Amino acid sequence: MSSPENHAIRLEHVSFAYSVETVLSEIDLAVDENDFVAVIGPSGCGKSTLLRLVSGLILPSSGEIFANGKKVEAPGLDRAVVFQDYSLFPWITCMGNLVLALEQSRPGVSKKHCREIAEEYLAMVGLAGSGGKIPGELSGGMRQRVAIARALALNSPVLLMDEPFGALDAITRARQQDMLLNIWQTSGGRRKTVVFVTHDVDEALILANRVIVLGVRPGHIAVDIPVPLPRPRSRGNSIGSRPFLLLREQLMRELDLAVSTQLNLAESKDGSGI
Numbered sequence: 001m002s003s004p005e006n007h008a009i010r011l012e013h014v015s016f017a018y019s020v021e022t023v024l025s026e027i028d029l030a031v032d033e034n035d036f037v038a039v040i041g042p043s044g045c046g047k048s049t050l051l052r053l054v055s056g057l058i059l060p061s062s063g064e065i066f067a068n069g070k071k072v073e074a075p076g077l078d079r080a081v082v083f084q085d086y087s088l089f090p091w092i093t094c095m096g097n098l099v100l101a102l103e104q105s106r107p108g109v110s111k112k113h114c115r116e117i118a119e120e121y122l123a124m125v126g127l128a129g130s131g132g133k134i135p136g137e138l139s140g141g142m143r144q145r146v147a148i149a150r151a152l153a154l155n156s157p158v159l160l161m162d163e164p165f166g167a168l169d170a171i172t173r174a175r176q177q178d179m180l181l182n183i184w185q186t187s188g189g190r191r192k193t194v195v196f197v198t199h200d201v202d203e204a205l206i207l208a209n210r211v212i213v214l215g216v217r218p219g220h221i222a223v224d225i226p227v228p229l230p231r232p233r234s235r236g237n238s239i240g241s242r243p244f245l246l247l248r249e250q251l252m253r254e255l256d257l258a259v260s261t262q263l264n265l266a267e268s269k270d271g272s273g274i
């Protein structure tokens with residue numbers, strides 16, 4: 001049951017502008033502890049900006065954000081982030097990237113133990129043999145998996161993921177979705193609160209309990225749709241079921257509306273509008 005005490009994340013009347021143009025306007029959003037929320041919306045509507053705000057990398061122009069009961073004023077180890085552009089240190093190995101993050105997040109834990117944890121998480125994302133490589137020696141999709149392993153290894157209660165599987169081929173993507181589903185569904189009391197940005201409607205429906213569609217100019221919550229598909233969920237038992245297809249149709253309609261609005265706004269701005 002949702003109450004202010006068990007909100008892992010709460011945004012109250014949050015607006016944000018990088019410069020003059022407002023990117024996000026009056027966002028009110030509460031995410032329950034241990035929930036899995038997907039955010040979708042047209043390119044440029046402010047999804048990454050929303051995650052950056054929750055991560056504390058940027059601060060709202062107005063309004064307030066709370067994470068795990070505290071006002072967000074800076075990044076914190078209670079919120080692990082997988083960025084759209086991986087953000088690994090390019091000059092150290094994949095293992096080194098994980099160990100560095102683990103040493104910072106678990107002071108007092110020996111380097112040897114950090115290496116063991118890092119190995120476990122690299123194996124979980126299918127990169128058991130790649131720990132000794134630097135990010136430049138890996139494909140984009142592999143780098144992204146290292147970034148996912150690093151975020152998972154931190155064991156933060158909140159996991160913010162910005163299109164984490166966007167760069168992967170279809171099969172690897174499906175496997176990584178299964179991996180994340182499996183970790184999230186089987187972690188019991190250690191379950192994380194996940195906010196997951198994606199462009200992929202099917203991915204949102206397979207993974208999340210709730211899908212938020214952002215509208216454009218300025219970015220706002222257009223709709224907030226619950227996903228009452230049964231758990232434990234797998235790709236196999238979700239995709240193609242009638243409730244899945246109905247939700248998919250609804251989300252596609254909402255996205256279509258958001259994209260049409262974006263195009264109409266762009267046309268009226270250049271004076272070429274209908």
Ligand SMILES: Nc1ncnc2c1ncn2[C@@H]1O[C@H](COP(=O)(O)OP(=O)(O)OP(=O)(O)O)[C@@H](O)[C@H]1O
Nearest residue numbers: 018019023041042043044045046047048049050084
């Ligand atoms: N650092 C920045 N400085 C100025 N404007 C920015 C900056 N980052 C993003 N923007 C602008 O803010 C708006 C929202 O960008 P954002 O990256 O949040 O979109 P998005 O929904 O994540 O898009 P995509 O799906 O393409 O990743 C865009 O108009 C973008 O041009």
Ligand SMILES: [Mg+2]
Nearest residue numbers: 047048049084
């Ligand atoms: Mg983005």
